[in-house]
Amino acid sequence: MTTTVKTRLSVDEYVQGIVEKDTITLSRAITLIESGRKDDLHLSEQVLSAILPYTGQSKRIGITGVPGVGKSTFIESLGLFLADKGHKLAVLAIDPSSQRTGGSILGDKTRMDNLSKHPNAYIRPSATGSSLGGVANKTREALLLCEAAGFDVIFIETVGVGQSETAVKGMVDFFLLLMLAGAGDELQGIKKGIMEMADAVVINKADGDNITPAKLAKAEYQNALHLFPPTASGWIPQVKLCSALKSSGIAEVWEMMESYFTQLGGEGVDEQRKSQNLNWMHESIGHLLKTTFYRSPLVEKEIPVLEDDIRSGKITPFAAARRLIELAY
Numbered sequence: 001m002t003t004t005v006k007t008r009l010s011v012d013e014y015v016q017g018i019v020e021k022d023t024i025t026l027s028r029a030i031t032l033i034e035s036g037r038k039d040d041l042h043l044s045e046q047v048l049s050a051i052l053p054y055t056g057q058s059k060r061i062g063i064t065g066v067p068g069v070g071k072s073t074f075i076e077s078l079g080l081f082l083a084d085k086g087h088k089l090a091v092l093a094i095d096p097s098s099q100r101t102g103g104s105i106l107g108d109k110t111r112m113d114n115l116s117k118h119p120n121a122y123i124r125p126s127a128t129g130s131s132l133g134g135v136a137n138k139t140r141e142a143l144l145l146c147e148a149a150g151f152d153v154i155f156i157e158t159v160g161v162g163q164s165e166t167a168v169k170g171m172v173d174f175f176l177l178l179m180l181a182g183a184g185d186e187l188q189g190i191k192k193g194i195m196e197m198a199d200a201v202v203i204n205k206a207d208g209d210n211i212t213p214a215k216l217a218k219a220e221y222q223n224a225l226h227l228f229p230p231t232a233s234g235w236i237p238q239v240k241l242c243s244a245l246k247s248s249g250i251a252e253v254w255e256m257m258e259s260y261f262t263q264l265g266g267e268g269v270d271e272q273r274k275s276q277n278l279n280w281m282h283e284s285i286g287h288l289l290k291t292t293f294y295r296s297p298l299v300e301k302e303i304p305v306l307e308d309d310i311r312s313g314k315i316t317p318f319a320a321a322r323r324l325i326e327l328a329y
Contacts, residue, residue, distance in 0.1 A: 065178030
């Protein structure tokens, strides 16, 4: 006799499992909201609405940086520091999806082996898919689910530094830019917009022969940050040194973050999140319009025809797009 596994729970079952801090139910709920199936959309919205009263109590921290900077090592080091202090930590680690196959590496639990085994930590890798901003399309929703499950610190690790990393800043309270020293001009290749968004710059791998270059880089970054206008809260972005591999400077990084939250205050965090939620609504409108458009039977039928017309030069891409929009709406 074979036993069938229930693939979907009821709204009450999801909510009960989440608020009772069952990570298996939490993982199933995140899988539900990430689902591309149309019939899962309504269920996921009900679950999210039901858990809203249990959200909002965490420190939301975004971490980005250049490739090879050691984001996973840094997150594991800081994460273990916090978990050992009794914090409940969730890490939403965003893995790059293949542009050709749509698959992703999802190797963060391997890269953060010690942290993934800690009873106070939860690591959830998610593929970026076709979403922009270096974060998965449903990261905000996953963040809310983790808050409802009692995690008081949530890290969002992004793919890397890019023009669209503003998406990360739009969903976290504190935005940290992780950098390296000793790679020539320290500011070369770092977009001004990323530096402007950073609440702090942390220079990793500041150990051994790299300590002196790291100190020089710290001075350069600090000078660069002073050129930007102060934030609305009055917070002045800081630059810190650390060696995630040796766990040195990690306590100082967390102390700096706590200073930020103290200065911002509960009301400041609340106002910032309200503004982020309004932006989230407008982003969602664009996403839903696009989804609805491509699911239109008339559009689905006409797209191959117009694609052939574009290839043969019978119609311009703009005219084809306008015709499709008129069909859908």
